[in-house]
Amino acid sequence: MLFMVIERFKDNDMVPVYQRVREGGRSLPEGLRYVDSWIEPNFARCFQLMECADLTLLQEWVLSWRGFGVIFEIVPVVPSKDTRAVVDPFLDK
Numbered sequence: 001m002l003f004m005v006i007e008r009f010k011d012n013d014m015v016p017v018y019q020r021v022r023e024g025g026r027s028l029p030e031g032l033r034y035v036d037s038w039i040e041p042n043f044a045r046c047f048q049l050m051e052c053a054d055l056t057l058l059q060e061w062v063l064s065w066r067g068f069g070v071i072f073e074i075v076p077v078v079p080s081k082d083t084r085a086v087v088d089p090f091l092d093k
Contacts, residue, residue: 001076003075003076005050005073006045006047007045008044012044017069031052032057034048037049058074
């Protein structure tokens with residue numbers, strides 16, 4: 001399953017997070033895959049696309065970031081191409 005992880009940085013300060021990633025990586029448990037990420041220009045939020053089959057891996061990952069001033073929102077998402085396949089039969093009704 002795919003998840004959009006929305007990270008909010010305390011005081012829009014993502015420097016501590018970037019330092020931790022540079023020094024020790026993303027701290028992903030085995031089975032949780034980082035796909036890509038995007039950052040707002042004002043550094044307030046990061047949007048990360050993650051993939052895993054076991055939701056407890058996301059919980060484990062979030063817990064590993066305690067104390068870094070990051071608040072996580074995790075939203076399950078479906079790729080547009082997959083949604084299109086579900087919607088297509090309904091378009092001509």
